[in-house]
Amino acid sequence: MSIDVLNETDVEVDELELVDCARYVLERMHVHPQADLAITLVDEPAMETLHVRWMDLPGPTDVMSFPMDELRPGTETTPSDPGMLGDVVLCPTVAARQAAEAGHATEEELLLLTTHGILHLLGFDHAEKEEEKEMFELQRQLLLTFLAGRGRGA
Template identity: 80%
Template sequence: MSIDVLNETEFVLDELELVACARYVLESMKVHPQAELCLRLVDEPAMETLHVQWMDLPGPTDVMSFPMDELRPGRDGVPPQEGVLGDIVLCPSVAAAQAREAGHATEEELLLLTTHGILHLLGFDHAEPDDEKEMFELQRQLLLTFLATRGRPGA
């Protein structure tokens, strides 16, 4: 699995943990082992430009996902597709503000947003209440399981 991190900000983060989280989510979702993903961290002006351009919404947001080959999670009996999953764009300064409000670390918020972004790349959405419930429960399970296993040898 190829996961690149492009940090275009002054924010200092543990890129290896971000990659480990992304890899955990992709493996858990049975994405093809040769899939490609790019995680890009940008400042608020860059995120605002993307948010206006692609969503026609003002101001910066926390995360945006840009799927490429429209890969979907693997299923039993159906081999996963190979290809480029896409790009996830994260805004650390927006994530930091959200983390303060939620009472946890910015790094944990970025892990949450990475998980959220990957699920969007895999076709999950939260526009409808039932879809939101499914996506957020899956996101919660994936993140909690990753956080519980991080730091353990072999994990």
């Protein structure tokens, strides 16, 4: 599984932690070991440009996902197809503000956003109430189990 992180900002980010989280989520979602993912960290002007261009919404946002091969989660016995999962784009300064408002570390917010972005790449959405409930519960479970196992080599 190839997970590339490109930090185009001046913000120091634990890139290995992002890779570990992404790998954890992809493995739990039974994504094929030959799938590829890119995570890019951008500043607010770059994120605002993407947000306006692709969502027609003003201002920077925290995370955007750009699927490529439209891979879907696999099962324990049948992984997803191999291919390019897509790109998750994060804005660390927006994440830092959100983390401060929520009362947790920026690193944890970036892990949450990475998980959220990957779920979008796998076809999950939160436009409808039921979709939101399913996606956010799965996101919560994945993040909590990742964080719980982090100190034990998981």
